Amino acid sequence: xxxxxxxxxxxxxxxxxxxxxxxxxxxxxxxxxxxxxxxxxxxxxxxxxxxxxxxxxxxxxxxxxxxxxxxxxxxxxxxxxxxxxxxxxxxxxxxxxxxxxxxxxxxxxxxxxxxxxxxxxxxxxxxxxxxxxxxxxxxxxxxxxxxxxxxxxxxxxxxxxxxxxxxxxxxxxxxxxxxxxxxxxxxxxxxxxxxxxxxxxxxxxxxxxxxxxxxxxxxxxxxxxxxxxxxxxxxxxxxxxxxxxxxxxxxxxxxxxxxxxxxxxxxxxxxxxxxx
Numbered sequence: 001x002x003x004x005x006x007x008x009x010x011x012x013x014x015x016x017x018x019x020x021x022x023x024x025x026x027x028x029x030x031x032x033x034x035x036x037x038x039x040x041x042x043x044x045x046x047x048x049x050x051x052x053x054x055x056x057x058x059x060x061x062x063x064x065x066x067x068x069x070x071x072x073x074x075x076x077x078x079x080x081x082x083x084x085x086x087x088x089x090x091x092x093x094x095x096x097x098x099x100x101x102x103x104x105x106x107x108x109x110x111x112x113x114x115x116x117x118x119x120x121x122x123x124x125x126x127x128x129x130x131x132x133x134x135x136x137x138x139x140x141x142x143x144x145x146x147x148x149x150x151x152x153x154x155x156x157x158x159x160x161x162x163x164x165x166x167x168x169x170x171x172x173x174x175x176x177x178x179x180x181x182x183x184x185x186x187x188x189x190x191x192x193x194x195x196x197x198x199x200x201x202x203x204x205x206x207x208x209x210x211x212x213x214x215x216x217x218x219x220x221x222x223x224x225x226x227x228x229x230x231x232x233x234x235x236x237x238x239x240x241x242x243x244x245x246x247x248x249x250x251x252x253x254x255x256x257x258x259x260x261x262x263x264x265x266x267x268x269x270x271x272x273x274x275x276x
Contacts, residue, residue, distance in 0.1 A: 009133035014144050016089040019130060024048065024082035029074040038095060038109055039067040039087050040151060042118070042126045045230050046083030047181040049076045049174070050114070057114040058177040059083070061226030062212075062219060064118050064154045068110040079182050084230075086126050088147060098148065099155050117212060118154050120222065120260035124268075125150040127229040131272045172199055173211045180220045184227055185246035190216070225260050228253070232269045 003023050010017040020041075029051055047060045050067075051074040059065050067073065077083070090098070092109030103111050129146055132138035138146070175197040180188070190201040193216065197204070208216055224245045235241045242253035257265045 007134075009130070010140065010143055010147075012140055012144060014091055014094055015147050017129070017133060017143075017147065018087045018089075019084070019134070020087050021084045022046075022048070022077075022082050024077035024080065026075065026077055029076050032072050032074055034072050035067045035069055037089050038069045038092070038111070039089050040154070041065045041067060042086045042088070042122075042150075042154075044084055044086060044123075044126055044130070044226060046081050047077075047079055047178065048083050049078060049178075050074075051076065052114055055114055056174065058174045058181075059085070059115070060177060060181055060223060061123060062117055062222050063115045064122075065115045066111040066113060068105075071110070078178055086130055088151065090151065094148075095151075098151050103155060116154060117214075120225065121262075122150055122153045123222070123226050123229060124261045125153070127232075127272065131233065169207045169211060172197060172204070173208055176204070176208060176216070177219075180216075180223060184220070184224050185244060187246060188216075188220070221256060222260070225257060228257060228265065229261075229268075232265060233272050238265050238269075 003025060005021040007019040008016070009019055024046065041059070042061075042064050043059045044061050047058060050057045050059055050065055052071060057063070057065055090109075095109045096104060099111065103113060105112055125146060129138070129143065129150065133143055176193060179193060179196055190205065194201040194204050199207075205216065208214075208219070212219055214222075224247070227245055228241060231241055232238075238253070239250040242250045245253070247253035247256070254264050254266075257263075257268070261268060263271070
């Protein structure tokens with residue numbers, strides 16, 4: 001089987017959308033790669049680490065990553081299971097028009113940051129777009145409008161929180177992200193996380209909140225809900241899915257899902273089902 005499976009979901013003058021699945025067999029850094037165009041990449045399943053020089057970014061469902069044209073990078077998969085991402089390639093003029101000036105490199109359709117955190121509604125848009133485009137139920141004009149909304153929401157001031165932590169703090173937070181992604185069903189205690197990554201519980205709590213703008217539990221909850229978005233169409237037993245993802249009950253899952261996405265899991269499943 002190939003390492004990558006790429007499906008082109010949309011190709012227009014405004015945006016090209018690909019669904020990218022990676023088997024994730026490279027545990028250490030891959031050979032150096034370089035993208036010919038700038039891509040906004042939205043992971044929705046699994047986790048990997050993208051390395052650019054001495055910097056690294058954990059790619060999970062709470063972030064959008066920026067693969068700038070001509071920028072060399074490497075990828076590693078510290079956890080098994082591979083990953084899947086929705087990749088957007090915008091026309092350079094469109095990206096320059098949509099991105100806040102402070103995020104753009106001067107005079108280029110390239111972004112200063114390696115990644116930004118996205119919110120729950122952006123995650124929901126990723127799921128709706130992916131299912132709608134895969135099943136051919138979205139008109140191109142509708143899909144382009146939703147995709148531009150997704151980009152605006154991801155780059156705009158509400159979600160554009162660029163980490164300013166020192167490198168050691170960022171490295172500590174990255175270790176926490178990988179730990180949480182390694183077992184979504186586990187109900188971690190703060191002491192267990194601190195022991196696993198090294199550091200005191202108090203310091204860890206403060207640094208994670210500073211870097212990500214979210215408490216640890218809320219970050220883990222969003223990872224679980226993003227996995228639920230990915231699984232809703234093929235899983236008929238939502239109670240079993242809730243327990244598998246670490247929720248204490250179906251009602252706990254449903255309440256968290258509704259708060260994040262504005263609909264119950266069953267109602268959202270019906271929306272996605274219309275795309276099937």
